[in-house]
Amino acid sequence: MNRTDAEVDLVVPTPFAPPAGPYSEYARVPQTERWGTYVAHYPRFWYLVPKRFLYHVSGDSIQKRVTPYIERTFETPHDIVHVSDIYLDGYGMLKYCRRHDLPLVVNSHAVDLHNYESFNKGAKKRLRETIEYASRILVVSDELAGVAKRFTSEDKILTVPIGEDPTKFPTDRREQIRAELGIDPETKVLLSVGAYSEQKGIRELVSAVNALDRQDVLLVTVGHEGDLRWWLLDQLGESPHPTRSFWQLDPVALRRWHIAADALVHPSWQEGRPTVIYEAMAAKTPVVASNVGGIPEMVVDGETGVLVPPHDPDRLRAALETLLDDPDRMRAMGDAGHQRLVDQQWTWQHHARRLNEIHREVMAEW
Missing domain, CATH: 3.40.50.2000 (Glycogen Phosphorylase B;)
Structure with missing residues (x-):
């Protein structure tokens, strides 16, 4: 995306690391990191376990912590917010989008939609709230588009495959x-x-x-x-x-x-x-x-x-x-x-061009 005509600010919410165990390595994630033409920002949030009972609290933590981080870090006004999954990240950005009147485009790579029934009541509610606000729901396969139709109207859903170079x-x-x-x-x-x-x-x-x-x-x-x-x-x-x-x-x-x-x-x-x-x-x-x-x-x-x-x-x-x-x-x-x-043009270059087209459409409608 950043190699096209879009300017991208990248934020990757990252859990606070537990003191021990397989996820303690999150403590080594830097605050920021340059990747080629852009800088990735890694603000921390609380990811609480057991997930079965506390997944909704993790979403609330992203929303409470990431919104102020973005507001104090980036001076340039944003035109659109694009997130890599519906829940947690999509819900995490709802407060920011509403406060600044911004459209939201969400991706689903299957985990959130396929696992919906395993979520607790609070997480399900937050996922549905995100889908309701979003201007577009981008899915990676036609099979997943069929799943997404359970939650929203078909005209909001687009199959946008990713790819490789x-x-x-x-x-x-x-x-x-x-x-x-x-x-x-x-x-x-x-x-x-x-x-x-x-x-x-x-x-x-x-x-x-x-x-x-x-x-x-x-x-x-x-x-x-x-x-x-x-x-x-x-x-x-x-x-x-x-x-x-x-x-x-x-x-x-x-x-x-x-x-x-x-x-x-x-x-x-x-x-x-x-x-x-x-x-x-x-x-x-x-x-x-x-x-x-x-x-x-x-x-x-x-x-x-x-x-x-x-x-x-x-x-x-x-x-x-x-x-x-x-x-x-x-x-x-x-x-x-x-x-x-x-x-099939399953390449990252074609994917970026397609996202540019979708973003322009959404901003024109907004």
């Missing part, structure tokens, strides 16, 4: 990258990228890969959050196959692993349109994933990858066995996925 993936250097990573030419690399959590199908992944009756498999996992991190490391230590596991891998390094991989494996229980699948398509890597959420809108079963039911490690193992026995088919699927990414 294929020029950042030097696929012509695949063999060299594999050599630099110490991967034998005959080794089949299965890559998993996502939170180390039950909902991402980590248990099914481990079960399926462990059951593969072959000696040429390397499982590589990359995670950035999730309460199964240490469970996974224990399991990988007992795996019959060689493994590598990474925590918060640098984006450039992650792109190298996408290129080196023979297949991306993503057996989630629910999804919108996962960014990691766009990355695999940009890297010419075929995808083996669950047929849930917006994934079937991305992966053409049998053409750019293979879709399997969630919660089914046996079907996942069988799909992997079949693909690994046919490397030519895997490369053809990877090429087809890359071409689909290009043809």
Whole structure:
């Protein structure tokens, strides 16, 4: 967005860190950080647990703390507010939008809408209040658009896919990258990228890969959050196959692993349109994933990858066995996925242009 004709002030509300545990690392998040052409601001708020009972209080904390932070930090009047999810962030910005008479555009990447029934009464009320105020509800898939229709009129909902920049993936250097990573030419690399959590199908992944009756498999996992991190490391230590596991891998390094991989494996229980699948398509890597959420809108079963039911490690193992026995088919699927990414214009550049168009429309209506 900031490389287009829009000027962006970026605010990333960040929880206060607990003194111990897996989320204590939030204490290391800086107050501000420069990213290329813009500066990210990280004002703190209270994220209270257990979430089941206190999720509404976390939303109130964002609203109370972030609004004054923005008002004292930025001098330039804003024309529009765009948030990356309906709840918490969208609700957190309601007070600011109302005070300054600003339109609000909200994104949903699936978590808030798919998990609505698990929220407490107060959080549900705040999510619906945000949707009612918002000028547009942007969703990443047509499947999610159908879910959003439960909460608002269809004319407020737009499917706006995200994407990836294929020029950042030097696929012509695949063999060299594999050599630099110490991967034998005959080794089949299965890559998993996502939170180390039950909902991402980590248990099914481990079960399926462990059951593969072959000696040429390397499982590589990359995670950035999730309460199964240490469970996974224990399991990988007992795996019959060689493994590598990474925590918060640098984006450039992650792109190298996408290129080196023979297949991306993503057996989630629910999804919108996962960014990691766009990355695999940009890297010419075929995808083996669950047929849930917006994934079937991305992966053409049998053409750019293979879709399997969630919660089914046996079907996942069988799909992997079949693909690994046919490397030519895997490369053809990877090429087809890359071409689909290009043809559908699933790129960040196109996404930014589309957001510019939507913002202009909303401001004209406001």
